[in-house]
Structures are given as structure tokens and as C-alpha cells.
Amino acid sequence: MREIVILSGKGGTGKTTISGSLAVLASNKVMADCDVDAANLHLLLKPVTRSSFPFYGMPKARINREKCLECYLCVFRCAFEAIEPGLVVNESRCEGCAVCYHTCPCKAVEMVEHVAGRLHISDTAYGPLVHARLGAGEDNSGKLVTAVRREARRLAEEEKKELIITDGPPGIGCPAISCLAGVDLVLVVTEPTLAAKHDLERVLDLADHFGCHAVACINKCDLEPAITQEIERLCRQRSVPVVGELPYDEKAMEATKKGQPVVELGGPLAGQITALWREVKKILGKR
Amino acid sequence: MKVAICAQGTHLDAPMDLRFGRCPYFVVADPQTGEWEHVPNPGPGAAGGAGIQAAQLMIKLKVDAVITGRLGPNAMEVLKKAGIKVYEGTVGTVRQNLEAYRQNRLPLLTQPNAPGGHKP
Amino acid sequence: MIVAVASGKGGTGKTTVSTSLALVAAEKGKVCFLDCDVEEPNAHIILKPRLSGQEAVRVRVPVIEQERCTLCGRCADVCAFHALVVLPQEVMVFSPMCHGCGGCWHLCPAGAIHPGWREIGQMEEGECGKIRFVHGRLKVGEAMSPPLIRAVKQRAQAGALNIVDAPPGTSCPVVAAVEGADFCLLVTEPTPFGLHDLELAWEMVSQLGIPCGVVVNRSDGRDEPVEEFCRTRNLPLLMRLPLDRDVARGYARGIPPIAVHPAWKGHFRELLHAISERAGLKCAKS
Missing domain, CATH: 3.30.70.20 (Alpha-Beta Plaits)
Incomplete structure (x- = not known):
């Protein structure tokens, strides 16, 4: 079984947009939403809860x-x-x-x-989804991430799924670290802004620190082509393959507003995300 | 001589569990006399540090060897320092793995073969 | 006075709003900018401060005096975070798991444990024009950010408008950043994601009893769901920034929106005014 986690460092670069589309494209997998303090994947995948149970934090x-x-x-x-x-x-x-x-x-x-949150196992049109909601202001987000990933793995073993796709949190702290243990591949979604590039470096450092293999995807790559080039150079220097460059497309916003994975709307962006997924699969297969 | 085997159940014919920190039980057996008992693992419910906790349990039980599938770096470090040998078991029952151990057919694990558990 | 800028969802424009607010406020009064997004600090990219000081931020961890240790095992038993392991010959400390609670050194019957230090990150400070600037940088691989966030916040200046740029999310690092603020701005975007996370952030800030107001960024004029949300929660919608490609490109290169569109300064002056009225305190009036 393989597990791929999607991180970004900086928030709002398009992690969930990409995860939502991978949920459509990948077959025989379990989805996991590990952005436990601001989970959004369920807004795209429209889950029907199968079971739900409390998550106990520290007493x-x-x-x-x-x-x-x-x-x-x-x-x-x-x-x-x-x-x-x-x-x-x-x-x-x-x-x-x-x-x-x-x-x-x-x-x-x-x-x-102390009940610090809830964990849900749900069914979606794209397969099972494990997601959670941490109570407002709670600590233990890393522990809830670990619990979500554990459930996803158990479910995948039970239902003989080959892959787990995990939508991760922003940042490089406790919940991001909890996403890394034991994953096969980290897909970092970035964008051509100086802030996102700065944060990309820190996420790549984090992946290195925990010995995880990372690949990058540059979202909205035509927003600022000069910075896209800088990011490409950075990735080359660090031997991080760039598996996709996605141009800015109003379809992405439209899909988010509709609460639908963007690949389902078709168009050039859908094709580019499909190519990205093919590339990721190839790398995952070699590892 | 005491050997702890990660198990999904409470007896010798239970399937072996490949996880160390989060297997529900350990079957602790004496390969010479064939005596055995089961010990619940405190790890599965633990939010973090399951491997370390399970390693501490091994020390308390004074086992000489552990048979598991995957072991992270923290637990490996503890077991190494405590002088407890780690053997890599395979899918099958606890009994089959114990038998393989007795016949010296299990590979000795000297390096962690699972990525690090999460910190706090 | 302390104004925190937060959002549940990342990338909605917290730093865009907080830095512009600081730049506008600095035209009239004393401003201190505290970047508390210590996992991914970005405000320096826009404010470009001249950094003059650096300080390591440390937390407590146990140090074992092995010669006094009797290997009784009490420390490992009381450690709620499983950071200690008692081996037959010594006690091992897994310091990344330690929360620094002190249970082990208070309770060791042999008095063999004393508190030592572990660095979790750096705090850097400096000036950008008239703005005092402080930020924290969490060490890569370090999980615990709240102590670093609190250290940055301790640099808040009395008599100044202190602007706290909070991390995204709604869990403990955000609480550490927002706690004690006189007012909290919640920055959102008009998407279902933005709205969903706005609700979570609002819940968290309300629990802390901090008055708050909403800023809609990248508005395309169809913000009815956010408006509806604000109406039903009796939350003031304080500012709306339109979706603007020039502003997005400026941000990409570290240029604040008020430099791209100087006319936007007026929006931020009004925002500042609205905040100071609502916080019920005197601040740098525009």
C-alpha cells in the first residue's frame, strides 16, 4: 500500500483543489483529510457519514x-x-x-x-474518506492527524485499497510533521509568490528532515513567470521533480464555488491535472 | 529466555501483527519450555509515542527478544540500548513465527525499518 | 492596543491585510508588527525590515544526572508525553516529545533530574521605517510553536498599535497568537472553503471573548453567503477588497496592495478607524 500526502507550507496555494481532483482521478484508494483544524475536502467530495466517533485529547x-x-x-x-x-x-x-x-x-x-474533536469515516462518490474536526482552539492537532491516518490505513487494509491520498495542513509544525511519518511521497503545492517560495523551502527542509521524498507542483504558474522560474531552479538544485505546472484558470474558482472537484468541469486545467497525476503515479511506482 | 511477539489476538494461534507500537497484544513466550502469556499493549490508544511506550513495556517484562514486522527509530534505539534483540517476523500466526525463531530462520533487525513516529 | 489578524483558511490574505494596516497606521502613530505565523513567517517579504537583533527561544527539558539516578522508573511513569524511557542502565530522554511540564524533575525521588534548555526557534527584530518589527522562525522539524509565538508577543509595546499576524487554522498556535488581543480581524475569501473556515475561526475567537470583525478579500461582488453569515452572527463586515490581478501580482513580488493602488490606503484608514472604535480603546487614529 502506498500513501501520498499533499502539503504546501503556505496556505491557500491549492492543496485541497488538487486533492479533490486526485480523488476523482485515482482509483482504488482511501482519501484522508488531515487539515484537521480547517478541513475542507468534504466540501468537494460530499461525504455521507458511515461512522463517527469522538477523539480524545490529553485529559x-x-x-x-x-x-x-x-x-x-x-x-x-x-x-x-x-x-x-x-x-x-x-x-x-x-x-x-x-x-x-x-x-x-x-x-x-x-x-x-477530554473529547477534543470528532473523527468521521464516510463514503463519497469517489470512495471512502476519513476526516475529522478538531474542537475550536484545541491542541493535539498532531495527534488527531495521526488518528485520521491510522483509520485511513486500517480502512485501506480492510477494503484492500492500494493507495491513501492525504490532504495535509498548511505550515511545518505539529500537524504537518504528523502527516510525514511513513509516507511514500510528499506532493508540495506551491505558487509563484515570494511568500510561497519561502514556505516551499521550509517544507522541503521538513521533508528532508524526516527522510521523505518530495515532488512539487506549481499552481497558477503564469501569475508571475519570473518567480515560477526561480521555483523551478530551486527544485532543480534540490533534485525535487516538478510534476506539474498549472496555469491560472477561472474554472478552479468556479469549481470551488460550486463545491465540485475541478477536473469534473473539463477544459485544459482538467487535462493538466490528469497529466500531473500520471506523473505522480509514475514516480510512486518507481519507489 | 523470553520472546515477545506482536499479535492481533491473545493466543499463540492469533495472527501476528506487523506493527510494534500499535499492535493490540504481545504474546510473551519461552521458546524452550513453550510456556506463554499475553500482555496488552498500552500503545494502540496512545496519541503519540506508542513505539517508545511499547519499548518501555518490553524492558519492564525483561524480554530478551522481540519479533515484529516494522520498527521505528525511537523504539529501535531504546531496544538496542536495553540489549533486546529484534527479529523481523512475517505474515502468519504467532506460533509460526515463534517456530521460525526457534529454528533461527528469522532475520535479525539492526536498523529501523519504519519511518520515525511523530514527535509530540 | 493589540489587533490580531487571523483566518481559519490559509492564503486568504492575512499578511496582505496586516502589513497594509501597519503601513497605514505608521503614518500617524507608533506601530509594532508581530509576525506570529512562526511556521511560515512571510510579513518580512512585504515589510522588508532591517533586522538588528536575534534571540534563541528555548523551552525546558529534563537533564538526567545518571550518577544520582536509581532507575526507579518514576519519571517515565509520570511523563504524560512518553518522553522518558528507563533502561536497565540509564534513563533516556526523547526531548522532541517533551512539553516541559516539569513532572519528572519535581517528582524524581532521588533528585536526579534538573531542568535544562532546548532551542525551538529564533526570534528576530528590527525596524522598517517607523514600524517596529518582530517575527519568530520555528526550527524545521520542531512541532511546538506556541512558546515561540508567546515570546514574539511579549515584544508588544505599550502605547503602540500592536498588529499580530496569526497563523492559519483554529488550534493551539492560533489561540496562542490571538489570546489577549483587544480586537481580531478575520480575513476570508468568498468561497465555500473561506466561509466554512471563517465560521470555525469565529467560534474560536468568540470562545476567547475577543471582539472581531470580518474582511472579505478577493471579492467578486458576489459575497452574499459571507454577508449572510455576518448578519446572523451580528459580526461587522469591516472591509471588502476586490479581486485584482495587479494586486495579486504585486503580492507575488512582495509589494503591498497600497503601493499598487495608493487609493486603497483610504480603505485601510477606514478599517483602522472602525477597529479602534470597536475595540473601545485609543490607538493610532487615522
Whole structure:
């Protein structure tokens, strides 16, 4: 089984647009949306939920005021300043380390299970989709990414699928790192802006850091041809194959507004994305 | 002598699980006497650090060898330092893998063969 | 006063809005720009600051004094993040997994653990014209950005308009960036993606009790769903920037929209005015 993850560094370069189209083009696969704090793939793939279950983050501390002697040891010991002067736990700051639980001399602290989000297994016209929603302001996004990927893998094994296509988050932090463990290929979607180029370098550094093979796709490549050339040069220097260059096309915006994968609208962009997918498959096959 | 085999179930005839950190059970057996027991793995439910946690369990159980399919770098480092040998098992039952181990047919794993688990 | 600029979805134009706001505000008053998108900081590409200072930002990690350690295993038992492993001969620390909670050094019965440091990134600061500029750069491979974000935010200046450029998303790094702001601008685009993520971002900011307003970027004049959203949530729609190819090309090369279309300065002055009124605080009035 193979897994490909789509990253970008900078947000809004077209990760989900491309993932949505790959969902149409690829056969015998499971889709996974790992942009768990702002998931969008379901808006294109229109899933029908098969099953859904809670995602437990780290537990949160709770102080039982009946047992508490107000010694304030927990307040001093908490590295995250999560226990407020009134001896109330600020749940958004509590990381679940349980230092207060272990240090309280009167056992007044309990660690309470905490639902941090929900995970969904769904069916779409293009095959199964695993997606999730992290509660607003929650931490543990990396852990939820790991959980989504684990479910996708389990589902793929169960249903004898050959491929997992993962739509990743922007950035290079916790959730992006969680997307990289064990993938066969990273497809980085970039665009010819200085910001996206800057962020592309950091994503490629990240892929290198975790020993992942990366390929790049330059979206809206005709927006600023000089920067497209700079990106091509950068990719050449780093031996990162450019598997596709997609020109700006109003069809992309139209498709997004309609909530439909852009390849379904046909036209030149659909052809270019199909060629990109063929290229990705070829590279995936060699690895 | 104690060997831990990653298992999908709680007995010798359960299929072997190729994962180390996230297999549901370990079947811990003595290849000489044939005695065995099953131990649940704390890893599958863990959000992160499953491999490290499972490696810590191996140390606590004082096993001499582990039979698994895939092992990441963190768990490999721990097992190596603890002097626990790692053997690469194959698809089949726990019993078949234990038998292969007894006959010295399993390859010794000295390098991680799975990419690193995620950090925090 | 602190104004945070956030968006659920990435690439909607946070940095375009925050940098233009800073440039316009600096014409009249003291401005401090804090780029808190430490995973992918981009504001320097537009503001082009002269950087004069650099500082490593560090977090706590355990250091084991092996000779005092009795290998009792207490540290590994209490570590909620599985960052410690007790071997038969020593204790191993997996520092990338450590959250720096201190459980191990507070609870080690032998007193064999003390806190040390681990670098997670760099903070750089400087000036661009009259704007004080600070940004953080997370080390590649480092997962935990909130401590770096908080370090950048500590550079906020009293008496200045502090503009925080937040990371995309709605999880803990965004909370770290937005927390404590007097007002939060939510930048969106008129697509189903933009609207979906605007809702998530609004939920997160409302939970923090921060007043907010919406900016629609790349408007094609058909923004009814966003308008409807704002109406039902009683959210002010403070500014609309039209879809403009020249502005997009300018941004590509690091040129702010107000330099491409000087007439847009007026929009940003009005935005600034609307923010300062709503935040109910004095700031650099335009």
C-alpha cells in the first residue's frame, strides 16, 4: 500500500483543489483529510457519514474543592499557568501533563477525559474518506492527524485499497510533521509568490528532515513567470521533480464555488491535472 | 529466555501483527519450555509515542527478544540500548513465527525499518 | 492596543491585510508588527525590515544526572508525553516529545533530574521605517510553536498599535497568537472553503471573548453567503477588497496592495478607524 500526502507550507496555494481532483482521478484508494483544524475536502467530495466517533485529547485537570486545602502547590507547579488564582483550571491552557494531579498533597486533583474533536469515516462518490474536526482552539492537532491516518490505513487494509491520498495542513509544525511519518511521497503545492517560495523551502527542509521524498507542483504558474522560474531552479538544485505546472484558470474558482472537484468541469486545467497525476503515479511506482 | 511477539489476538494461534507500537497484544513466550502469556499493549490508544511506550513495556517484562514486522527509530534505539534483540517476523500466526525463531530462520533487525513516529 | 489578524483558511490574505494596516497606521502613530505565523513567517517579504537583533527561544527539558539516578522508573511513569524511557542502565530522554511540564524533575525521588534548555526557534527584530518589527522562525522539524509565538508577543509595546499576524487554522498556535488581543480581524475569501473556515475561526475567537470583525478579500461582488453569515452572527463586515490581478501580482513580488493602488490606503484608514472604535480603546487614529 502506498500513501501520498499533499502539503504546501503556505496556505491557500491549492492543496485541497488538487486533492479533490486526485480523488476523482485515482482509483482504488482511501482519501484522508488531515487539515484537521480547517478541513475542507468534504466540501468537494460530499461525504455521507458511515461512522463517527469522538477523539480524545490529553485529559484535563479538575480540582475537587471539597478536598482542596488551598495550598496553591498546583498553581506554582503548573508550567502552563493553567490554574487560575481562584483554583479553577483554565482548560484551554491545560496540556494534561498531570503534574498537579501527582503533586497535590490532598489528592484533590482528578484528570478528566477530554473529547477534543470528532473523527468521521464516510463514503463519497469517489470512495471512502476519513476526516475529522478538531474542537475550536484545541491542541493535539498532531495527534488527531495521526488518528485520521491510522483509520485511513486500517480502512485501506480492510477494503484492500492500494493507495491513501492525504490532504495535509498548511505550515511545518505539529500537524504537518504528523502527516510525514511513513509516507511514500510528499506532493508540495506551491505558487509563484515570494511568500510561497519561502514556505516551499521550509517544507522541503521538513521533508528532508524526516527522510521523505518530495515532488512539487506549481499552481497558477503564469501569475508571475519570473518567480515560477526561480521555483523551478530551486527544485532543480534540490533534485525535487516538478510534476506539474498549472496555469491560472477561472474554472478552479468556479469549481470551488460550486463545491465540485475541478477536473469534473473539463477544459485544459482538467487535462493538466490528469497529466500531473500520471506523473505522480509514475514516480510512486518507481519507489 | 523470553520472546515477545506482536499479535492481533491473545493466543499463540492469533495472527501476528506487523506493527510494534500499535499492535493490540504481545504474546510473551519461552521458546524452550513453550510456556506463554499475553500482555496488552498500552500503545494502540496512545496519541503519540506508542513505539517508545511499547519499548518501555518490553524492558519492564525483561524480554530478551522481540519479533515484529516494522520498527521505528525511537523504539529501535531504546531496544538496542536495553540489549533486546529484534527479529523481523512475517505474515502468519504467532506460533509460526515463534517456530521460525526457534529454528533461527528469522532475520535479525539492526536498523529501523519504519519511518520515525511523530514527535509530540 | 493589540489587533490580531487571523483566518481559519490559509492564503486568504492575512499578511496582505496586516502589513497594509501597519503601513497605514505608521503614518500617524507608533506601530509594532508581530509576525506570529512562526511556521511560515512571510510579513518580512512585504515589510522588508532591517533586522538588528536575534534571540534563541528555548523551552525546558529534563537533564538526567545518571550518577544520582536509581532507575526507579518514576519519571517515565509520570511523563504524560512518553518522553522518558528507563533502561536497565540509564534513563533516556526523547526531548522532541517533551512539553516541559516539569513532572519528572519535581517528582524524581532521588533528585536526579534538573531542568535544562532546548532551542525551538529564533526570534528576530528590527525596524522598517517607523514600524517596529518582530517575527519568530520555528526550527524545521520542531512541532511546538506556541512558546515561540508567546515570546514574539511579549515584544508588544505599550502605547503602540500592536498588529499580530496569526497563523492559519483554529488550534493551539492560533489561540496562542490571538489570546489577549483587544480586537481580531478575520480575513476570508468568498468561497465555500473561506466561509466554512471563517465560521470555525469565529467560534474560536468568540470562545476567547475577543471582539472581531470580518474582511472579505478577493471579492467578486458576489459575497452574499459571507454577508449572510455576518448578519446572523451580528459580526461587522469591516472591509471588502476586490479581486485584482495587479494586486495579486504585486503580492507575488512582495509589494503591498497600497503601493499598487495608493487609493486603497483610504480603505485601510477606514478599517483602522472602525477597529479602534470597536475595540473601545485609543490607538493610532487615522
